[in-house]
Amino acid sequence: MRKALVIGNWKMNGLQARNAELVAAVASGVADETFARVDVGVCPPFIYLQAVAQQLDDTAIAVGAQNMSQHASGAYTGEVSAEMLVDAGCRLVILGHSERRSLFAETDADVAGKVNAALAAQLTPVVCVGETLQQREAGDAESVVSEQLLQALAGLGAEALEQVVVAYEPVWAIGTGLTASPEQAQEIHRALRKVLNGLSAEAADKMRILYGGSVNAANADALFAQPDIDGGLIGGASLKAEDFIAICRAAA
Ligand code: PEP
Numbered sequence: 001m002r003k004a005l006v007i008g009n010w011k012m013n014g015l016q017a018r019n020a021e022l023v024a025a026v027a028s029g030v031a032d033e034t035f036a037r038v039d040v041g042v043c044p045p046f047i048y049l050q051a052v053a054q055q056l057d058d059t060a061i062a063v064g065a066q067n068m069s070q071h072a073s074g075a076y077t078g079e080v081s082a083e084m085l086v087d088a089g090c091r092l093v094i095l096g097h098s099e100r101r102s103l104f105a106e107t108d109a110d111v112a113g114k115v116n117a118a119l120a121a122q123l124t125p126v127v128c129v130g131e132t133l134q135q136r137e138a139g140d141a142e143s144v145v146s147e148q149l150l151q152a153l154a155g156l157g158a159e160a161l162e163q164v165v166v167a168y169e170p171v172w173a174i175g176t177g178l179t180a181s182p183e184q185a186q187e188i189h190r191a192l193r194k195v196l197n198g199l200s201a202e203a204a205d206k207m208r209i210l211y212g213g214s215v216n217a218a219n220a221d222a223l224f225a226q227p228d229i230d231g232g233l234i235g236g237a238s239l240k241a242e243d244f245i246a247i248c249r250a251a252a
Contacts (some may be wrong), residue, residue, distance in 0.1 A: 002205075002206065002207075002208050002230045003037070003038065003039055003208075003230075004037065004039070004208075004224065004230055004231040004252065005038065005039045005040075005041070005165060005208050005210060005230060005231040005251075006038055006039075006040050006041070006210075006231045006234060006244075006247055006248045006251050007041040007042070007043060007064065007092065007094070007126060007167075007210065007231075007232070007233050007234065007238075008026075008041070008042040008043060008234050008238025008239075008244055009043050009066060009097070009212075009233055009234065009235050009238060010042065010043060010044050010045065010066075010238060010239060011045075011066065011099070011235060012045055013045075013239055014044060014048065016051065016090075019044060019048050019051070020051075020053060021237065021241050022241055023042065023052055023055050023056060023061075023152060024193070025241030025242075026040075026042065026061065026241050026244055026245060027055075027056060027059045027061060029241055029242075029245035030061070030245055030248050030249075032209060033252075034248055034249055034252045035060045036252075037157075037251075037252040038059070038231065038248055038251045038252040039060075039062065039231075040062070040248050041061065041062040041063065041064050041067060041092050042056075042061060042062075042063060042166075042238065043063070043064040043066050043092065043094055043205070044063070045065075046065060046080055048086070049063060049065060049088045049089065049090055050088040050089060053088060053089025053090065054089065057089075061094055062090075062091040063089055063090050063091065063092070064090055064091060064092025064093055064094060064124075064126065065080070065085050065090050065092075065093045065094070065175070065205055066093075066094045066097065067080075067083055067093070067094065067095070067097070067100055067114075068080055068081065068082055068093050068095070068099070068114060068117070068118065068123075069081050069082075069114070069117070069233050070110060070113030070114045070116070070117045071117070072117065077112070081117070081121075081132065082117045082118050082119050082120065082123050084119050084120035084194045085120075085121070085123060086122065086123060089196060090123060091123065091124060092123065092124045092125075092126055092165075093118050093123050093124070093125055093126065094126045094146070094167075094203075094233070095111055095114045095115060095118065095125050095126065095127050095128065095152070096108075096110075096111035096114070096127055096128045096129070096152060097128045097169070098128060098130050098169060098171045098174060099174075100241050102171070105117070106220060108147075108148055108151035108152060109151070109230050111127065111151070111152045112151055112152050112153070112154055114157075115127060115152055115153065115156070115164065115165075116155075116156075119160050119163055119164075124163060124164070124165060125163075125164050125165070125168075126165045126167055126210070126233065127149070127152045127153070127164060127165070127166050127167065128167045128169050129144075129145040129148040129149050129152070129166065129167070129168060129169070129192070130145060130148075130168060130169040130170045130171045130173075130174070130212075131144040131145055131170055131171060131172075131212070132171045132172060133171070133172035133199065136170065136172065139221070141170070141188060142187075142188060142191045145156075145168060145188060145191070145192060146192070146195045149166065149192055149195050149196075150195060150199075153196075156199070157200070158199075158200035158203045160203075161196070161199060161200050161201075161203035162203045162206050162207065164207060165177050165207070165208050165209075165210060166192060166196070166207060166208070166209045166210070167209070167210040167211075167231035167233040168185065168188050168192060168209060168210070168211055168212070169211075169212035169213050169233060170187055170188075170213050172213075172241040173212075173213025173214050174212065174214070174235065175214070175235055175236060176213075176214060177214050178214060179213055179214040179215065179216075179219050179223070180211070180213060182222045182223050182225065182226050182229075183226075185211045185223055185226060185229060186226035186227065186228055186229060187211050189211065189226065189228035189229050190227075190228050192209055192228075193207075193209060194232060196209075208230035208231060209228055209229065209230055210229075210230060210231045210232050210233045211229045211231075211232050211233070212232060212233030212234065212235065214235075214236070215232045215234050215247060216224070216236075216237045216243060216244075216247070217235060217237065217243045217246035217247060217250070218220075220232065220247045220250035220251065221250045222248070222252045224250050229252045232247060232251065234247055
């Protein structure tokens with residue numbers, strides 16, 4: 001039985017005072033019994049990671065980054081390493097988000113390098129895959145996400161795979177208000193589980209596959225009820241404590 005996981009991706013939003021308010025509301029709103037059945041994480045912008053991690057120190061809520069470098073250290077101006085994230089109190093890192101891929105030209109090879117670097121630093125990589133609307137309309141959704149996943153996880157053994165979280169985020173559903181139907185999402189999650197199964201049957205059964213793309217308090221229940229959907233990666237709705245808490249409850 002996989003424990004559900006809900007992660008908030010704040011993207012480039014929030015300033016110190018607002019973050020502190022949001023974090024306090026989420027921490028007090030997610031009741032203890034919810035924590036027993038769902039793991040919760042929040043991913044603020046780099047500059048606020050340490051402050052948020054300190055504020056959440058005595059709670060079960062994990063802090064994660066939205067990206068990181070695949071390099072350990074050195075002349076990489078503007079970059080942040082896995083070890084630095086751990087040092088700042090992070091336990092998770094989102095990798096290969098579609099905005100990183102489309103706006104910052106991240107390739108599957110970059111994502112694979114980052115997955116390896118995260119695992120080496122004991123950070124949980126949350127590997128994002130997703131097809132564009134054009135790819136879906138061409139009937140290629142399953143093959144696109146399967147290939148992204150295989151490339152991101154290339155060379156990992158069963159033990160390493162078990163540390164990885166996968167997030168299926170159809171590009172056409174991110175920030176658009178359009179959500180994959182529970183059936184559409186389940187179809188892709190099942191296909192991704194099959195890909196994982198081909199890598200390691202033991203790991204595939206334990207690995208969590210999150211759905212992301214305009215999840216909100218109203219649609220979370222039906223999505224999370226699908227057998228291969230193990231929680232969510234939440235963008236816009238994670239910025240409103242009330243909505244994020246309702247989504248965490250729906251996953252519990
Ligand atoms: C995301 O960016 O990871 C995301 C799922 O965003 P939203 O929930 O706003 O669609």
